[in-house]
Amino acid sequence: MFKTIEWTEEGVRLIDQTRLPAEEVYRTCRDYREVAEAIRSMVIRGAPALGIAAAMGIALGVKQSAARSVAALRAEFETIAETISRTRPTAVNLFWAVKRMREVLERSLAHEGSEAEKLAAARARLVEEAQRILAEDIAANETLGQHGAALLPEAGTVLTHCNAGALATGGYGTALGVIRAAVAAGKKIRVFADETRPFLQGARLTAWELAKDDIPVTLITDNMAGHFMQQGEIQAVIVGADRIAANGDVANKIGTYTLAVLAKENGIPFYVAAPLSTIDLHVASGDAIPIEERSPREVTHWAGVPTAPENVEARHPAFDVTPHRYLTAIITERGIAREPYTETLKALFG
């Protein structure tokens, strides 16, 4: 089985998601700037995976830091954190990881001992913490998967969008974790995967990782999902999330809002699967979630081949916001939240 991300002595090792499924190649980021660049260029993507990558990038930066004083290390930490935070604005896991790593840094520096001992402790603890974040994420997905599997039918077709699988997390996946758990429990689940333009995460990543697990998957273009819902061929929709606001509004890959509207119109349950690290109680509603606009070139070209006339104007919002009223439930590692989300999400953290 592939590893989405791992800590090695040489640096942070990633499977290169821009080259899947044609090639299964790994890339090792040897300093934090390379980690930031890997995030920006989508070598790694998916909210939970970005949290892990951010933590490992920070650990790598601090480990390699030449700082000889607590003040210098703190300053360097902030430089690293700033570089990593600036890569992608929507997925909250990035900022969640930075905050968690900063807390570990401060706890390490607060221990008794010489300045050199504090610096050594901080470096060691940040590396441990990044690895712990990875391990916890996999465990969270497995638990979340168990909770969610109970919601899926004994047999049926589940539609998913983008990739909320092992490739979007430390392993196992959120939306695909629910599907994996349901299949492991003996349910007869087939998956329809939206190809997910423009980056084709569904075609390139979801189809690839489900095929590896022998879970039946059928690829469709994004604009076919409504038709198959209307035809009664889809029994549930399940997606991941990049950020969930306190009121349950969900920022996720562009196209998610459309699926939620279609599911509601066709009386099909619409589930969001995400770990607590994706829930941002500091953001009251989806209106306040920043939506990344990526390069129009990602819309007008595929594999270097133009799909449109030269110089055509294009837009590329990478995410949209699904208002909470469209959700059937949010599936987390601490259980399942339903309306009123302002209360139920808060309670999960209790």
Added chain:
Amino acid sequence: MFKTIEWTEEGVRLIDQTRLPAEEVYRTCRDYREVAEAIRSMVIRGAPALGIAAAMGIALGVKQSAARSVAALRAEFETIAETISRTRPTAVNLFWAVKRMREVLERSLAHEGSEAEKLAAARARLVEEAQRILAEDIAANETLGQHGAALLPEAGTVLTHCNAGALATGGYGTALGVIRAAVAAGKKIRVFADETRPFLQGARLTAWELAKDDIPVTLITDNMAGHFMQQGEIQAVIVGADRIAANGDVANKIGTYTLAVLAKENGIPFYVAAPLSTIDLHVASGDAIPIEERSPREVTHWAGVPTAPENVEARHPAFDVTPHRYLTAIITERGIAREPYTETLKALFG
């Protein structure tokens, strides 16, 4: 300006829509089988354009027929009509054109005169009729455009899907005809064009022909339309049709149903623009319209480059059906129809 299709002494000349926008090349079909193959392989597409191509293909086949008796010519007509009818099942204009050409054949053969004179008359009249169908289609689009232009706002952004433009018709276009007429009337209309996977008619054809006319166009992926509606950036949706049932249900390019649901949810008017030749009063509702399934390879590859793992299963319904309850109006060359469509559509033919 380009010509989508024209009758020449050498055969039926088409702009090759599979090679746009990279290359503006024309192809001449020198017999009816080449016309049928051009339809099947989407060198020409769009319901009204298919009606014209079918008529010209039949005219070409009959003109080249070696038949020396009325019985032999009738038999040959049916062979030609069968070959052309088998290419694509959804767009009714193909069958409409076959029926119209058959009526002209019979009228020609019913005239007084020798067998040789009847054959000569039939050959000449079918060629004339095919050219008349082309001319009538352009005129219908221009009239339809005038009717529809009045429905668009003085200024705003109109979303369209696939290509219902000059390339989908004899010229001018249905949905894009309405936009052209509105712009000509001084309205400040911008267009958002869905790229329209998998064949990318929006990216390749709509963006191309609107840019040629200096009508501002912005390309988006299909899954972005809902987001821009939600953001208040779209004031109207207008699409063409491949077949309209007697009750107003509309078969059109896959993804149309999704846009109709999204438009309703966001309180945005949803218009269908089509000539009477696209309305099939013999089909009571959309359930009875055959939906073409095309090759999954068109989903899993773009320009020869795989977009998905080898051997992944894929589906490719080329059209979907939008129930009439989602439509704001159907715009035709005889005026605008609204609910109850069963009465208003029938009245258009009265």
